[in-house]
Amino acid sequence: MPKNNHKPSHDSSVYRFNTNEISIDTSTEGGQSKRVFNGVAYSGGVIEGHWYWENVIFDLDSMQISTPLAALLEHDVSKRVGVTQSFTKDYNTGLVVQGEFLDNDNANGVISDSDSGFPWQMSVFIDPQSVERVDSGTVVVNGQTLKAPITVFRGGVIREISFCVLGADSNTSAVAANYQTSKNFSNHNEDNQVNELEQAKADLKQAEQERDEAVQALNQFKASKREDDIKNLQSELGLQFSEDDKKAYSAMNDDAFAFSAKQLRQFSTKTETKPNTPTVPDYLFQHQGKQNDNQQQPQKQQFSLSNAAKDRK
Structure with missing residues (x-):
């Protein structure tokens, strides 16, 4: 040895x-x-x-x-x-x-x-x-x-x-x-154990750093995508969210945001819906207007004549 x-x-x-x-x-x-x-x-x-x-x-x-x-x-x-x-x-x-x-x-x-x-x-x-x-x-x-x-x-x-x-x-x-x-045989293994431990620590530190970088990149991607989704939702609904609303939407998880966006779309659709009314051609309104004018004119003349008779008396 x-x-x-x-x-x-x-x-x-x-x-x-x-x-x-x-x-x-x-x-x-x-x-x-x-x-x-x-x-x-x-x-x-x-x-x-x-x-x-x-x-x-x-x-x-x-x-x-x-x-x-x-x-x-x-x-x-x-x-x-x-x-x-x-x-x-x-x-x-x-x-x-x-x-x-x-x-x-x-x-x-x-x-x-x-x-x-x-x-x-x-x-x-x-x-x-x-x-x-x-x-x-x-x-x-x-x-x-x-x-x-x-x-x-x-x-x-x-x-x-x-x-x-x-x-x-x-x-x-x-x-x-x-x-x-x-x-x-501890003396014989001591050097290898120390070197292997140091290498394991270095490998673990490197793995943790790579993990943290990957998580950070993923979070940045999600935040950017959510910002785009909020902008698109505002444009679609013709609304302008407040800063507090934007922060609340940004903090939601994907399922909660999807549900909120669905509710907003449904509410917007109900608000814009008008009651169904029968469609009437314009000429009918024109004809009715002329007819009303003709009907009202004799009344005016009759009223004027009676007034004149009263004046003579």
């Missing part, structure tokens, strides 16, 4: 260990041929001279693995190539896994390259429950008495295996292994 007890923040190669090739074969079961794989995911021995961990070993006794287990391409969860269906684990052979390929483009690519002679390697993703640093004396792991200094991964949980171009443990016939420490 490095003397400064700190792990690189963004260098995933700290978790890679060299391995050998994995075997890809054909199995016939129930009259059907299936492409299968098997290999030593971890030999059980010491991985020597790692640039970060120096000498490291994984405790097989506390190692945990369950099947079925995902088989990926280069540890990419979107590139699934197979399923690990069984395994064996002992001091003599280490961790040996067997499985079947899926029928998809990623799996077929691995199979095709292997048939053409490409030396695929296997990698396991192991999540240690604790990391033990032995700086002096000896320690017994996997039936071996080992001298310090050495790092021991305890309680490692195998999360997945992968087919990789570059491998990890030179004593295995497995693929490029990514190993991740966790839980009790």
Whole structure:
């Protein structure tokens, strides 16, 4: 383990260990041929001279693995190539896994390259429950008495295996292994946790700013549209709203404003409606006027004559 007890923040190669090739074969079961794989995911021995961990070993006794287990391409969860269906684990052979390929483009690519002679390697993703640093004396792991200094991964949980171009443990016939420490190795995780927390805070601040800008733009759009709607309503009804009315209409939600506008239109329509009256041609009024004139004239003459008679008396 490095003397400064700190792990690189963004260098995933700290978790890679060299391995050998994995075997890809054909199995016939129930009259059907299936492409299968098997290999030593971890030999059980010491991985020597790692640039970060120096000498490291994984405790097989506390190692945990369950099947079925995902088989990926280069540890990419979107590139699934197979399923690990069984395994064996002992001091003599280490961790040996067997499985079947899926029928998809990623799996077929691995199979095709292997048939053409490409030396695929296997990698396991192991999540240690604790990391033990032995700086002096000896320690017994996997039936071996080992001298310090050495790092021991305890309680490692195998999360997945992968087919990789570059491998990890030179004593295995497995693929490029990514190993991740966790839980009790707080010093090793401290830098990453701080950096990830700062990045999460920055991302959250950026998201909140973008949200606020979007809300502000939406509110401005709604206010502008409501102003136009009020102007159009005034023009349609031939009215001029007071400033207080305009503020009240602007503060309404869409449903309330739509209802108020509907009521105003209906009220305006009732006010402008005149009672239905029969239409009479103009000439009838003209004829009636002449007739009335003719009828009234004799009355005037008669009145004048009677007055004259009275005057003579």
